[in-house]
Amino acid sequence: MSPSKKTTRPAPSGNGSKPRNTRAPKALKKSRTRSPEPASRPAKDSPDSSFLSTLGEGIAPYPLREGESYMNAAQKEHFQRILTTWKQDLMEEVDRTVHHMQDEAMNFPDPNDRATQESEFSLELRTRDRERKLIRKIDEALLKLETDEYGYCERCGIEIGIRRLEARPIATQCIDCKTIEEIREKQLSG
Ligand SMILES: [Zn+2]
Numbered sequence: 001m002s003p004s005k006k007t008t009r010p011a012p013s014g015n016g017s018k019p020r021n022t023r024a025p026k027a028l029k030k031s032r033t034r035s036p037e038p039a040s041r042p043a044k045d046s047p048d049s050s051f052l053s054t055l056g057e058g059i060a061p062y063p064l065r066e067g068e069s070y071m072n073a074a075q076k077e078h079f080q081r082i083l084t085t086w087k088q089d090l091m092e093e094v095d096r097t098v099h100h101m102q103d104e105a106m107n108f109p110d111p112n113d114r115a116t117q118e119s120e121f122s123l124e125l126r127t128r129d130r131e132r133k134l135i136r137k138i139d140e141a142l143l144k145l146e147t148d149e150y151g152y153c154e155r156c157g158i159e160i161g162i163r164r165l166e167a168r169p170i171a172t173q174c175i176d177c178k179t180i181e182e183i184r185e186k187q188l189s190g
Pocket of ligand 1: 156157174
Protein backbone atom coordinates (compact mmCIF):
# COMPACT_ATOMS: atom_id res chain seq x y z
CA MET A 1 0.00 0.00 0.00
CA SER A 2 1.24 3.38 0.83
CA PRO A 3 4.92 3.65 0.98
CA SER A 4 6.33 4.11 4.39
CA LYS A 5 6.85 7.68 3.87
CA LYS A 6 7.44 9.24 7.18
CA THR A 7 6.88 12.72 5.92
CA THR A 8 10.02 14.22 7.10
CA ARG A 9 9.48 17.78 6.35
CA PRO A 10 12.29 19.65 4.90
CA ALA A 11 13.03 21.87 7.82
CA PRO A 12 12.62 25.46 6.84
CA SER A 13 14.94 28.01 8.02
CA GLY A 14 14.96 28.21 11.75
CA ASN A 15 13.40 25.51 13.90
CA GLY A 16 9.85 26.04 14.99
CA SER A 17 8.53 29.07 16.66
CA LYS A 18 11.00 29.33 19.44
CA PRO A 19 12.35 32.81 19.51
CA ARG A 20 16.05 32.82 19.46
CA ASN A 21 17.67 33.73 22.66
CA THR A 22 19.23 36.96 21.77
CA ARG A 23 22.25 37.26 23.88
CA ALA A 24 22.50 40.46 25.72
CA PRO A 25 25.50 42.34 24.53
CA LYS A 26 28.17 42.85 27.07
CA ALA A 27 27.83 46.57 26.79
CA LEU A 28 24.58 46.37 28.69
CA LYS A 29 26.23 47.45 31.87
CA LYS A 30 24.02 50.04 33.38
CA SER A 31 25.03 52.52 35.98
CA ARG A 32 26.71 49.90 38.05
CA THR A 33 29.22 52.15 39.56
CA ARG A 34 29.39 52.79 43.24
CA SER A 35 26.95 52.10 46.06
CA PRO A 36 28.29 48.83 47.33
CA GLU A 37 25.15 47.50 48.86
CA PRO A 38 25.47 45.92 52.26
CA ALA A 39 24.46 42.54 50.97
CA SER A 40 24.02 40.70 54.19
CA ARG A 41 23.59 42.95 57.10
CA PRO A 42 23.39 40.79 60.21
CA ALA A 43 19.83 41.71 61.04
CA LYS A 44 19.02 40.96 64.60
CA ASP A 45 16.58 38.15 64.92
CA SER A 46 15.94 37.21 61.36
CA PRO A 47 16.79 33.58 60.78
CA ASP A 48 17.93 32.76 57.27
CA SER A 49 16.50 30.17 54.93
CA SER A 50 18.28 27.37 56.74
CA PHE A 51 16.05 28.10 59.68
CA LEU A 52 13.77 25.18 58.80
CA SER A 53 16.55 22.69 59.25
CA THR A 54 16.97 23.80 62.85
CA LEU A 55 13.42 22.92 63.78
CA GLY A 56 12.77 19.63 65.50
CA GLU A 57 14.30 16.95 63.32
CA GLY A 58 14.46 19.46 60.51
CA ILE A 59 11.74 20.45 58.07
CA ALA A 60 12.22 20.50 54.33
CA PRO A 61 11.27 23.60 52.35
CA TYR A 62 7.89 23.43 50.66
CA PRO A 63 8.12 21.95 47.16
CA LEU A 64 6.38 24.72 45.26
CA ARG A 65 4.63 23.61 42.11
CA GLU A 66 3.90 25.94 39.27
CA GLY A 67 0.45 27.46 39.27
CA GLU A 68 -0.39 26.31 42.73
CA SER A 69 -2.57 28.67 44.67
CA TYR A 70 -1.16 30.60 47.56
CA MET A 71 -1.93 29.26 51.01
CA ASN A 72 -3.73 26.18 49.78
CA ALA A 73 -4.39 23.35 52.20
CA ALA A 74 -0.96 21.78 51.74
CA GLN A 75 0.84 25.04 52.31
CA LYS A 76 -1.20 25.82 55.38
CA GLU A 77 -0.40 22.41 56.76
CA HIS A 78 3.27 23.02 56.03
CA PHE A 79 3.28 26.24 58.03
CA GLN A 80 1.24 24.79 60.81
CA ARG A 81 3.88 22.12 61.16
CA ILE A 82 6.66 24.70 61.15
CA LEU A 83 4.95 26.87 63.74
CA THR A 84 4.00 24.07 66.11
CA THR A 85 7.44 22.47 65.90
CA TRP A 86 9.10 25.79 66.56
CA LYS A 87 6.81 26.47 69.48
CA GLN A 88 7.54 23.08 70.97
CA ASP A 89 11.28 23.60 70.61
CA LEU A 90 11.00 26.95 72.38
CA MET A 91 8.89 25.57 75.18
CA GLU A 92 11.39 22.83 75.81
CA GLU A 93 14.10 25.44 75.85
CA VAL A 94 12.20 27.50 78.42
CA ASP A 95 11.76 24.38 80.55
CA ARG A 96 15.44 23.64 80.39
CA THR A 97 16.30 27.15 81.47
CA VAL A 98 13.95 27.03 84.43
CA HIS A 99 15.28 23.69 85.59
CA HIS A 100 18.83 24.81 85.12
CA MET A 101 18.23 27.82 87.33
CA GLN A 102 16.45 25.75 89.94
CA ASP A 103 19.30 23.27 90.04
CA GLU A 104 21.93 25.93 90.35
CA ALA A 105 20.20 28.14 92.85
CA MET A 106 21.65 28.23 96.35
CA ASN A 107 24.72 26.36 95.40
CA PHE A 108 27.07 29.25 95.89
CA PRO A 109 27.79 30.48 99.39
CA ASP A 110 30.75 32.50 98.11
CA PRO A 111 29.66 36.06 97.22
CA ASN A 112 31.86 36.16 94.13
CA ASP A 113 30.36 33.00 92.80
CA ARG A 114 26.95 34.34 93.62
CA ALA A 115 27.60 37.49 91.61
CA THR A 116 28.69 35.45 88.63
CA GLN A 117 25.67 33.28 88.99
CA GLU A 118 23.33 36.23 89.21
CA SER A 119 24.55 37.79 86.00
CA GLU A 120 24.26 34.41 84.40
CA PHE A 121 20.70 34.21 85.64
CA SER A 122 19.74 37.61 84.38
CA LEU A 123 21.01 36.63 80.96
CA GLU A 124 18.94 33.48 81.09
CA LEU A 125 15.92 35.42 82.22
CA ARG A 126 16.28 37.74 79.29
CA THR A 127 16.59 34.81 76.95
CA ARG A 128 13.51 33.27 78.45
CA ASP A 129 11.62 36.50 78.09
CA ARG A 130 12.55 36.62 74.42
CA GLU A 131 11.41 33.05 73.98
CA ARG A 132 8.11 33.81 75.65
CA LYS A 133 7.50 36.71 73.29
CA LEU A 134 8.31 34.49 70.34
CA ILE A 135 5.88 31.87 71.56
CA ARG A 136 3.20 34.52 71.77
CA LYS A 137 3.87 35.56 68.19
CA ILE A 138 3.77 31.94 67.09
CA ASP A 139 0.38 31.56 68.76
CA GLU A 140 -0.87 34.60 66.89
CA ALA A 141 0.39 33.15 63.63
CA LEU A 142 -1.32 29.83 64.34
CA LEU A 143 -4.55 31.68 64.98
CA LYS A 144 -4.20 33.50 61.68
CA LEU A 145 -3.73 30.18 59.94
CA GLU A 146 -7.09 29.09 61.28
CA THR A 147 -8.83 32.20 60.08
CA ASP A 148 -7.09 32.21 56.67
CA GLU A 149 -5.28 35.43 57.39
CA TYR A 150 -1.85 33.90 57.58
CA GLY A 151 0.70 34.82 54.94
CA TYR A 152 -0.66 38.21 53.94
CA CYS A 153 0.93 41.52 54.76
CA GLU A 154 -0.98 43.21 57.54
CA ARG A 155 -0.11 46.58 56.11
CA CYS A 156 -0.70 46.35 52.37
CA GLY A 157 -2.43 43.00 52.06
CA ILE A 158 -0.19 41.34 49.49
CA GLU A 159 1.19 37.82 49.78
CA ILE A 160 4.23 37.68 52.00
CA GLY A 161 5.55 34.70 50.08
CA ILE A 162 6.38 31.11 50.92
CA ARG A 163 10.14 31.48 51.07
CA ARG A 164 10.06 34.58 53.21
CA LEU A 165 7.66 32.88 55.58
CA GLU A 166 9.87 29.81 55.74
CA ALA A 167 12.76 32.01 56.80
CA ARG A 168 10.59 33.93 59.22
CA PRO A 169 7.32 32.12 59.92
CA ILE A 170 5.99 34.88 62.17
CA ALA A 171 6.46 37.61 59.58
CA THR A 172 3.39 39.81 59.42
CA GLN A 173 4.56 42.15 56.72
CA CYS A 174 5.83 41.82 53.18
CA ILE A 175 9.47 42.62 52.61
CA ASP A 176 8.71 46.07 51.20
CA CYS A 177 6.57 47.21 54.10
CA LYS A 178 9.06 45.75 56.54
CA THR A 179 11.91 47.61 54.90
CA ILE A 180 10.00 50.88 54.97
CA GLU A 181 9.17 50.36 58.60
CA GLU A 182 12.79 49.70 59.46
CA ILE A 183 13.91 52.84 57.67
CA ARG A 184 11.30 54.84 59.51
CA GLU A 185 12.32 53.40 62.84
CA LYS A 186 15.91 54.20 62.11
CA GLN A 187 15.01 57.79 61.29
CA LEU A 188 13.03 58.14 64.48
CA SER A 189 15.72 56.73 66.68
CA GLY A 190 18.55 58.42 64.83
ZN1 LIG B 1 3.16 44.99 52.57
